[in-house]
Amino acid sequence: MVYPLLPYYTAADRVDSKLSVVGQAIYEFDGTNAESIIQAAKYGKPNVYVDLKVSAVTDETIDAILSLYNNGVVSIFASEEQGAQIADKIPNARITFRISLPNPVAKTATSLAYTSLDALPAKADENVVSFVYSPTSAPLSDLQKAVKNGFIPIVPSKLLTTEYENASAYPIVEFLVPSLVTDRQDGLFTTLVLDESNQCLGLVYSSIKSISESIKTQTGVYQSRKHGLWYKGATSGATQKLVSLDADCDNDCLKVVVEQAGAGFCHLNTNSCFGNLKGLSALEKTLVSRKSDAPEGSYTKRLFNDEELLNAKIKEEAEELADAKTKEEISWEAADLFYFALARCVKYGVSIADIEKNLDMKALKVSRRKGDAKPKFIEQKKAEPAKPAEPKTAERVIGPNDKIYMNRINAETATAKEVEACLERPIQKSADIMSLVTPIVEKVKQEGDKALLELTAKFDRVELKTPILNAPFDESMMQITDAVKRAIDISFENIRVFHEAQNQSEVMTVETCPGVYCSRFARPIEKVGCYIPGGTAVLPSTSLMLSVPALVAGCSDIIFASPPGKDGKLTPEVVYVAHKVGAKCIVLAGGAQAVAAMAYGTESVPKCDKIMGPGNQFVTAAKMLVSNDSNALCAIDMPAGPSEVLVIADKHADPDFVASDLLSQAEHGIDSQVILLAVDMTSAEVDRIDEAVHQQALRLPRVDIVRKCIAHSTTIQVKTMAEAFHMSNRYAPEHLILQIDDAESWVPKVDNAGSVFVGAYSPESCGDYSSGTNHTLPTYGYARMYSGVNTATFQKFITSQVVTKEGLKSIGCAVMDLAAVEGLDGHRNAVRVRMDKLGLLPEGY
Incomplete structure (x- = not known):
């Protein structure tokens, strides 16, 4: 175990910054000079140790030692007798026992200081930090031997010098070099150069000469394998001030810490040889x-x-x-x-x-303080207006050893306010989120690809050369198993069939009155953006739910956007879906920056007319922002919030089925909303569902997320089916699951829901993947006024009318009369001149 050299400083000495690049400092403490040592520990460069030089250990001495520790002193050197007096007050690992010969204390101590070279064992114990005091008359060769054998010499600073040629004192380099080893034929030492924040600047080589010169000049000096001594920055101006020299645990790598000046360490003018700092x-x-x-x-x-x-x-x-x-x-x-x-x-x-x-x-x-906040902050908190009381369940935490079960409330005995609290969604701070999202959107809008690459590096932590993958996509990007490919192909076809049935391919024409024919026909939105989230789960299913309806609708350009992984690559399943639907390109970005790129377009990303897809609150805020910007000319599918499910179950429902449906949403995220309406169930029947939730949750890989979600999820016991459907319609869930007898007969009672899963054998998972319905659905109560994504989401509907002579006769006078009321004579005249020429104009017009 290798530790740095400790030059020996007396209390009268101040820290010699030149010596401190190699050594640490040990000060004598006589009981009166604590303040000067504390100043050295706080403001000096080396670590500070203390040699306890008091005649007797008193309570005042112990208080002073505690003060030294609390102000940065690493360890106290004490005799065995002194150590015994302070050991019950001081952590034993922070005491270095000063001994003259090996004795029993060495078996328990973590650090020892031998009082002379004569007392040293042949080799230092690798499990004990071993120091040795050097007598002033000790030969340098003996000290070097001690260093080589793993001992840290304590040498008075007045006997040390940074000079290394013709020195009158011990060259400090001689206490570092003996411990270094190298297997290189040229004898050079591998050297890692770092800045003061331990950021690696580069790898170089050192020789005994370059190390000596570096210490002497207090600069970065290394050994070039071609050109000899290399004084860093001598020609470039990118100089280095030496901070410290140290060796690694095996002594085969030298660590040099420097203050780097100028453009940087590398000859390419970057901060380091591994690129710029981050x-x-x-x-x-x-x-x-x-x-x-x-x-x-x-x-x-x-x-x-x-x-x-x-x-x-x-x-x-x-x-x-x-x-x-x-x-x-x-x-x-x-x-x-x-x-x-x-x-x-x-x-x-x-x-x-x-x-x-x-x-x-x-x-x-x-010494540890209690850690309470200052009174003014506590008072400020108390002075804030009281918030509305939340249900007690909001504060519940499910620990790793706790049972995983839902909160429970009985609508018959609870107050209306308590029931309402269970159906509330978490408050979204839209103003706060917008203040974060707006600068991101503006940056992409103004700077295009450059901003997109910078933001991807910042948020997704991956450096990309291009923000986009253009079709055709390389086969290597979509390597998936045959089973997954088959699953995607089945899901693709079912989604296509269902959405094709929604497609209005024929012109709808209605004769509203004799001679007036009104028509409506669909046209695809030309350029659509499909946002596929990353985050806590990979969602290739979302790429199917967005792009297949776009393909069915006939959109000419389908653009994907999805955040890349840490390796800069996309989920291969997503690329495969993009290939199947003929996507034009995939934007390698997520979050608000991806939305902005599709809304405004960049040098590489095509501008989209409409953006679809779920995402976190930043994605939602960005979608809302661009849809309200007339300069963007970009529509969105719907607002969105956390995923949610509401299950209506009666006493005939299988507890395992109900539990699995609740957990399928709980694993989405800790902010997911999970509600069970238990119709006419006894407490024992609800208990069985709770037990099933617990047992199934423990078998899920995402159980930690489930715990946090279930902790704020609620079972509401209601008496009648009518009450359950009234409550569900008021909540307007994203997913509504009916695990009740004769479930299909109750579907007409559903007024507000994103998608309904009817009967015991219709889990929400089927709709998420393969049944054919779409899983991009309104959340946060928006099911009251929004539909889920469908074929019409990717279309606009144009109306036309044909008015014959007969038709003009039928409605002409009505048009003129209403135009006259509104004072729009031009409108009135357009009908009047026609009717006049046709001889259809009544008197008075």
Whole structure:
């Protein structure tokens, strides 16, 4: 086990930054100098250790030691007697026992410090961190031997030097190099170069000479295999300030940490040899650059100049993060908060490395505070207006060892408000979501492909060269098993047959009165976008439900959009469906950015006339946004919310069937809505359904999602079928399942639902995949006014009329009279001149 060298500092010494690139610091603590050591631990570069030099351990001594630990000191060096006095107050792993010879304490201690070279065993125990104090007269060769055998020498700093030629003291390089090993014939050491945030900059090689020169000059110096010593940045200006040198656990790789200046580490002017930085490191670099050269009027410059604005944005984003609920919301709001918080740090010269040092220091604390929020924040929360009371079931959590069962309420004994609460959907903060989605949509609208690629890299975490796959699609993209191919082909044909039956191929003509013939005929929408979500489940079935009706309707251009995987590839089943329907292309993007690309078009993505398909709240918000933008000229199918099912079951229903239907929706996501209306069932009969839910849920791979969904799902016991259907129509579910006697006879009672599944043998899954009906359905109560996707979704209907002479005689006067009422004489005249020429004009007109 290899640990860094510790130069030995006395309390009078200050940390020598030149020595600290290799070593750590150990200070003597005499009971009076805690504050100076704390300052070194907080603000010095190396880690800080303490050698306990007190005559007696008192309560004040222990308090001081705790203070040292809480302010970043790594370990206390103590004698066995001192260690025994403080061991019950201090974590044993944070005590290094100072011993003269190997003794029983070595069997239990995690770190030991031998008082002299003479006391050393032949080899350090690899399970114990072993230090050794160096006498001032010790030969350098003896110290090097100790290092090679795994011991960490403690050497007074006044005996150390960064010089390595003709040195009057110990060259500090001589305590690092003996531990290094290499199997290279040229004797060079593999070297990994990192910045202060541990971002890898590149792989180089070092020699004893380059390591020595690097320590001496405090810069990045390496050994070029062709050109000798390489002083990084000497010609390019991309210089490096040396921060630290260390070895890995096997001593066969040197780690060099530097502060990189200039364009970057790589000769290609990128931050690293593996491309540019990402995430917080990239943001920090950008903010540092903007601080010095951001143009006046830019937002970042305004933030740096306006302290009040910057502080207000930090508070605003912190509040929005606290209010966020979903994974997407939380990650989005956290990113915003990090941006503004880091802007404030950069403004005051605080780096990510400084922040990380504080995190590391806090991790070393041994005293823990209670952690309550400050009173002003608690008071602020109490001062907020009380929210309407939620049902007690809203707070329930189902743990990994708890039974998985639905909440239950009896409509006969519960209040109307309690029943209503069970049928409420979660509140969607549309204004908040729109504020997040609008910048994304605008960015794609303005920047096209460039924005689409950037946003895909940001949200889907994959770098693409092109945002689109054009047909024909390569065979390698749709490699699926024969069983899956057969399943898709069967589903495809059933969906096609059902939607073909809906297709109005003939012109409908009606003679509304003698000589007046009114017609209506369908025409396909030319360019349609089919959005296929990714997220927690891959949904090739959605690609079937959207594209097959589009094919039946006769749409000329069918555009798919679906987020790529981490490898940049699409689900092969989706590509296969795109191939079957003759899709023009597939947009490799998800979320609001995919919707925007199809709505406005980009250099690569064709503009669509209408966008169909489900998605999360960001997709829904983007669809609503573009449909309300007259410049987009783009329609959508319907708004959408989380998936939902309502099951009406009576005492004759099979509990296993009912449970399976409830769980088929619960596994969609934690925000899915699952409701059971139990008609005239006893508590024991409902118990059997609960037991079936529990047993089946435990066998599902997505059981963790099911637990969270079922925790806020409810069984409502009602007395009559009429009451159940009244409640269902009021709720207007996406999926309505009827597990009741003579189910088909009750279908006429259904007024509001996306799709109905009738009888014990009609699970919702069949409609989701293969029966032929469409599974893209209205949710969140929109079934009151919207239909699910169907053939007509991809068509517009045009009317025409033929008015004969007889027809003009039939309606001409009515037209003229109404036009006169509205004061539209041009309308009246268009009929009048015709009737006049035909001799049909009555007197007075």
